[in-house]
Amino acid sequence: xxxxxxxxxxxxxxxxxxxxxxxxxxxxxxxxxxxxxxxxxxxxxxxxxxxxxxxxxxxxxxxxxxxxxxxxxxxxxxxxxxxxxxxxxxxxxxxxxxxxxxxxxxxxxxxxxxxxxxxxxxxxxxxxxxxxxxxxxxxxxxxxxxxxxxxxxxxxxxxxxxxxxxxxxxxxxxxxxxxxxxxxxxxxxxxxxxxxxxxxxxxxxxxxxxxxxxxxxxxxxxxxxxxxxxxxxxxxxxxxxxxxxxxxxxxxxxxxxxxxxxxxxxxxxxxxxxxxxxxxxxxxxxxxxxxxxxxxxxxxxxxxxxxxxxxxxxxxxxxxxxxxxxxxxxxxxxxxxxxxxxxxxxxxxxxxxxxxxxxxxxxxxxxxxxxxxxxxxxxxxxxxxxxx
Numbered sequence: 001x002x003x004x005x006x007x008x009x010x011x012x013x014x015x016x017x018x019x020x021x022x023x024x025x026x027x028x029x030x031x032x033x034x035x036x037x038x039x040x041x042x043x044x045x046x047x048x049x050x051x052x053x054x055x056x057x058x059x060x061x062x063x064x065x066x067x068x069x070x071x072x073x074x075x076x077x078x079x080x081x082x083x084x085x086x087x088x089x090x091x092x093x094x095x096x097x098x099x100x101x102x103x104x105x106x107x108x109x110x111x112x113x114x115x116x117x118x119x120x121x122x123x124x125x126x127x128x129x130x131x132x133x134x135x136x137x138x139x140x141x142x143x144x145x146x147x148x149x150x151x152x153x154x155x156x157x158x159x160x161x162x163x164x165x166x167x168x169x170x171x172x173x174x175x176x177x178x179x180x181x182x183x184x185x186x187x188x189x190x191x192x193x194x195x196x197x198x199x200x201x202x203x204x205x206x207x208x209x210x211x212x213x214x215x216x217x218x219x220x221x222x223x224x225x226x227x228x229x230x231x232x233x234x235x236x237x238x239x240x241x242x243x244x245x246x247x248x249x250x251x252x253x254x255x256x257x258x259x260x261x262x263x264x265x266x267x268x269x270x271x272x273x274x275x276x277x278x279x280x281x282x283x284x285x286x287x288x289x290x291x292x293x294x295x296x297x298x299x300x301x302x303x304x305x306x307x308x309x310x311x312x313x314x315x316x317x318x319x320x321x322x323x324x325x326x327x328x329x330x331x332x333x334x335x336x337x338x339x340x341x342x343x344x345x346x347x348x349x350x351x352x353x354x355x356x357x358x359x360x361x362x363x364x365x366x367x368x369x370x371x372x373x374x375x376x377x378x379x380x381x382x383x384x385x386x387x388x
Contacts, residue, residue: 002119009123013109013130020139021102025095030142034061034069037092039080043215044087049073049080050221064092070141077211077219078176079144084214097142104146105135105317108153112324115157115294125324128344132323133351134316141314148174149317152181152301156321159188159196160293168196172203180318182308183301190280190300192287228309231268235354238316238367240275241268241309246361254361272307275375279303282379295329295382298322302375306368313351313367322378329381339377346370 024030038060042049047056050073057071064087073080086093109130113122138145151174158167168188174181188196211219231241233251241264247257248264258264279300280286290296298321305311305318326332326340347370350357357363 006119006123006126009126010110013106013126016131017102017106017139020136021098024098024139024142028068028094029140030094030098031068031070032144033083033094033097033142034064034066034092035071035073036079036083036097036142036144037064037066037087037094038069038071039073039075039077040084040087043077043080043219044084046216046218048218048221050218050225066092074222074225075144075178076176076207076222077215078173078207079178081211081214082177094142098139101139101142101144101146104150105139106130108135108146108150108317108320111150111153111157112320115324116328118330121327125327128327129320129324132317132320132344133348134314134319137314137351138317143314144178145180145314145317148178148180149320151177152184152318153321155181156184156294156297159184159193160297164193164195165199168193168199168201169203169206170199171196172200172205173207174203175200176204176207180305180315181301183304183318184297186304187283187293187297187300190283190286191289191293193289231264231309235358235364236313237309237311238313238350238365238371239309239311240271240306240368241265242311243365243368244268244271246364253358254364255359256361268309272309275303275372276307278379279375282383292382292385294321295325295378298325299375299378299382302371302378306371306375313354316347316351316367316371319347319371319374322374326374326378326381336377339373343370343373343377346373 038057039049041060041064042052052072061069083093086096109126112129113126116122116125135146151170155167155171155174158170171181171185175185185200188200231237231239231245233245233249233253235253244267245264246254248267249261250256250259282299283296301318302322305315323344346366350367
């Protein structure tokens with residue numbers, strides 16, 4: 001019976017992604033993939049894409065046949081290098097790209113499901129991860145997040161199984177596609193996993209060398225980009241600095257308690273720092289490699305996601321790791337299951353209905369609050385099993 005249900009869960013998730021990918025390709029909804037393609041186009045012509053203004057993007061869009069796009073390109077050159085071969089296709093590679101991201105989401109759900117021994121838990125993880133809204137938001141926009149998340153998941157699993165060098169290498173490559181896996185990378189440093197760190201350094205070096213060989217010196221322009229230092233009020237900015245900005249500065253999306261950007265910035269960084277400090281307390285003494293690397297990586301992944309003022313809702317594909325890590329463990333109480341349902345429900349509801357929440361500031365932060373709930377659940381489990 002359970003084998004039949006497992007097969008049904010696989011087929012169900014597969015059908016959902018086939019339909020979603022087909023709709024995205026037919027309706028040409030991606031606005032981020034065209035930017036990757038334009039970056040590849042510019043780099044291949046020896047241009048410094050990182051210094052482009054709107055005029056350069058408009059010129060590249062006209063040359064490639066794109067009408068909808070959301071510049072700028074702010075990633076290392078590896079993502080553009082992946083896109084480059086597809087520029088010769090009639091659709092500039094968009095169809096292959098969307099299919100690859102859908103496949104990455106499916107593989108992420110399957111890899112995480114196989115962490116559980118119990119068939120019922122495998123089904124729950126497969127459905128919970130596979131139907132997580134940030135994957136579909138990423139697919140809709142043509143984002144690279146599903147592929148990056150798959151790389152991170154495989155890397156964390158390999159490191160957890162003792163294949164630290166290979167896991168670190170893959171983690172480094174994942175970071176060079178898009179730095180979503182900063183949490184697990186920081187955990188390797190925190191626990192003093194030298195082989196993983198060496199592999200990570202090699203992965204970063206290989207990706208930079210590939211970009212330099214393919215595109216020349218302009219590919220290194222991302223090193224001079226400035227990172228965001230404060231949260232944005234736009235609701236998809238689901239992070240703690242963004243939460244502070246929405247409550248403490250005036251904006252058109254809802255009410256606020258004050259209108260002081262300096263206070264908002266200070267509170268945002270204070271909240272972020274507090275979460276990172278609490279995460280360190282839960283992890284315990286640094287410098288010691290812990291056998292439960294997967295679950296600890298999930299905890300740190302949430303913390304870095306929420307602390308980063310550059311986090312957007314679609315980056316929540318990373319939440320698949322802590323979600324699966326919690327679901328894999330047995331013996332949860334009814335309260336725990338209820339809290340998980342509320343946390344994941346908040347994340348999911350925000351993803352499909354945030355436009356309806358405009359005007360109601362407390363509801364604009366549902367995904368951030370849901371992520372905090374998931375962090376608290378995982379932190380409690382880790383601390384409960386830590387030696388006294």
